[in-house]
Amino acid sequence: MQQHLKDYARLIVQIGANVQKGQTVVISASADSAYFVRMVAEAAYDAGARDVVTRFFDDALTRMHFLRADSAVFDEVPGWIPAFFREYADQGAAFIRIESSDPELLLGTDPDRIQRNNISTSKALKSYYDKMMGNAFPWTIAAIPAEAWASKVFPDLSPGEAIERLWEAIFAAVHVGKGDPVAIWREKIATMAARANALSAHQFVKLHFQNNLGTDLTLTLPEAHKWVACGEKAKTGTNFVANIPTEEIFVLPDRIGTEGVVYASMPLSLNGNLVENIKFTFEKGKIVKAEATKGLEHLEKELEIDEGARYLGEIALVPYHSPISQMNILFYNTLFDENASCHLAFGRAYPTFLDTDDRTEEELKARGMNDSLVHVDFMIGTADLSITGTTAAGEEIAVFVDGNFVV
Ligand code: ZN
Numbered sequence: 001m002q003q004h005l006k007d008y009a010r011l012i013v014q015i016g017a018n019v020q021k022g023q024t025v026v027i028s029a030s031a032d033s034a035y036f037v038r039m040v041a042e043a044a045y046d047a048g049a050r051d052v053v054t055r056f057f058d059d060a061l062t063r064m065h066f067l068r069a070d071s072a073v074f075d076e077v078p079g080w081i082p083a084f085f086r087e088y089a090d091q092g093a094a095f096i097r098i099e100s101s102d103p104e105l106l107l108g109t110d111p112d113r114i115q116r117n118n119i120s121t122s123k124a125l126k127s128y129y130d131k132m133m134g135n136a137f138p139w140t141i142a143a144i145p146a147e148a149w150a151s152k153v154f155p156d157l158s159p160g161e162a163i164e165r166l167w168e169a170i171f172a173a174v175h176v177g178k179g180d181p182v183a184i185w186r187e188k189i190a191t192m193a194a195r196a197n198a199l200s201a202h203q204f205v206k207l208h209f210q211n212n213l214g215t216d217l218t219l220t221l222p223e224a225h226k227w228v229a230c231g232e233k234a235k236t237g238t239n240f241v242a243n244i245p246t247e248e249i250f251v252l253p254d255r256i257g258t259e260g261v262v263y264a265s266m267p268l269s270l271n272g273n274l275v276e277n278i279k280f281t282f283e284k285g286k287i288v289k290a291e292a293t294k295g296l297e298h299l300e301k302e303l304e305i306d307e308g309a310r311y312l313g314e315i316a317l318v319p320y321h322s323p324i325s326q327m328n329i330l331f332y333n334t335l336f337d338e339n340a341s342c343h344l345a346f347g348r349a350y351p352t353f354l355d356t357d358d359r360t361e362e363e364l365k366a367r368g369m370n371d372s373l374v375h376v377d378f379m380i381g382t383a384d385l386s387i388t389g390t391t392a393a394g395e396e397i398a399v400f401v402d403g404n405f406v407v
């Protein structure tokens with residue numbers, strides 16, 4: 001176990017953030033993850049980090065804050081928080097986030113407080129998030145088990161056993177315990193890049209998604225779009241992997257080009273609440289109708305945040321036979337569930353164009369990039385999902401058949 005933890009920490013530092021000599025590393029994590037954060041910090045110093053800065057939070061305190069703090073605080077963000085992120089982002093620091101939160105942390109708290117908090121925080125941190133999504137600096141997200149999360153995933157096990165099982169699942173998902181994970185990931189990055197390049201070469205104009213859940217959705221892709229897999233390049237000059245694990249190849253859709261209906265294939269943990277059986281109806285790119293059998297009020301609060309929240313910002317392809325999908329575990333955590341399933345995101349897009357460099361925000365928007373304070377992935381992949389691409393010449397090419405790549 002100890003060796004696996006060390007390998008995992010090294011993977012996060014060397015492949016995830018790809019920490020360089022002399023670089024500052026910023027780690028955000030839950031206080032009960034401190035034992036693992038220390039290992040990540042060790043690995044970062046081993047890689048030559050100049051300094052490791054930590055930002056701890058705590059699930060119980062977060063929940064207490066939403067239940068008991070003065071209502072006015074949810075509209076405020078103290079200036080030091082954006083200043084903290086801006087300062088380190090401007091230095092080209094590497095940002096690491098370790099997730100472990102309870103997927104239903106905020107169950108029963110006031111949805112209005114959650115919404116106001118999201119608006120004020122994402123406004124205050126907008127320039128940081130925009131830079132992050134534009135790869136201005138290397139960043140990565142990974143996860144470790146905590147009791148509430150593990151018990152949600154394995155409700156029939158004791159808390160101790162649930163944590164153990166979740167560790168096993170995470171190690172399997174991130175390829176720890178099968179040899180040198182750094183070497184395994186280098187190979188994986190190369191394989192996925194080749195597939196992404198092959199998709200980009202088609203320059204599909206449209207993608208049509210269909211399955212037996214009832215999904216019948218047509219998405220439009222902007223000109224000169226670029227499919228991206230793990231192993232992105234930060235503007236600071238180094239490669240990094242934004243999500244550990246990752247199985248997705250993604251691209252931005254044209255903001256106003258989505259038509260039809262899509263059904264989510266998994267529950268979504270959104271702002272500490274679960275939303276189940278989502279169905280979206282699109283017209284001219286916009287979600288004109290949102291339905292869900294549970295947690296609809298939380299979904300609607302998120303869609304109300306701004307105009308761009310009702311438009312899509314990501315199309316991600318993940319084979320149904322991906323290693324994480326084959327575990328057949330519902331993780332209730334987007335980092336894992338999105339890598340077991342094709343997904344879309346509503347909200348801001350990653351500017352995945354062939355020639356993004358030096359483009360202004362306005363130019364990118366004019367080319368179809370959606371902007372919003374939010375970016376929320378929701379899973380849509382199924383065993384019978386088919387995706388057909390249409391090229392500029394009108395040729396139809398099967399991209400997915402029965403949930404898996406055929407290109
Ligand atoms: Zn994604």
Ligand code: ZN
Nearest residue numbers: 314345376377
């Ligand atoms: Zn996403």
